[in-house]
Amino acid sequence: MEKQHQTRIISHVLIIIIIIFLSFASFALCIICEFKKSKEIRVDGKLCYLPQSRAFAYGIAALICSFIAQVIGTGFFILCRRSADFKSSKSSFASIILCLSW
Template sequence: MEKHPLRMVLLCFLILCLGLIASSACIASELKRPKDKDVKFDGKLCHLPQNPAFILGVCACVCLLTAQIIGNTVIAMPFCSRGNKIFDWKQRVPRCLLLLSWISFGTAATLLSVATSMNQMQPYGKGWLDGECYIVRDGVYIVAAALIFTTVMFILGSIMATRTRISK
């Protein structure tokens, strides 16, 4: 992969674009999520119709997962192709950034998947949890967007630190 530096630039650009798409989808989900007035009551039972925030949340989850997979593949490629040790002590910075990317990825994916699942249609008597209707709180998707951005920055930082260490 070192023979084609343009390939590395394109992969980093792809990771960045996927992160921007996921963050944008989160911001759009925040704007389109259901509000309190959208919940309909029929006596004791409630109903919440499906809305565009569900599809946007799924799109954000898929883009985030794809960016994480591509980033980890790009980070691991030099170690597999050259026989380098993945856990070399000289690789502290890339490993720390990779660990931080996984922590922020896990937090963002959990937050995003739970919020997205709440935006599915919740029919009467079959709500999101225990037959009750739940809606996503204000700012949940904004926090997920910030975590997605953080994840992408950690991935790109780890890629750059790995490439710098290997080329030396």
């Protein structure tokens, strides 16, 4: 029984570490994106456009990291709440509100 409890704690800590790592990665990629963005607009006849830069790729990577962290965090929250209070109406309400926040 205690071994199962220890593995559960270890898996929870591991999931939380993964979420924190993805969040910091997303934040760092956003900062890099801001420094790499284009600072000038070019005019081509009547149209203006931004030249391509690496900032777009960094922004997409930050978005993907943030999305994955949010999916894992939401699933983890719902799973923990369901296992603790399966029949609680507060747990169901919190899960519904969390899913609607997307």
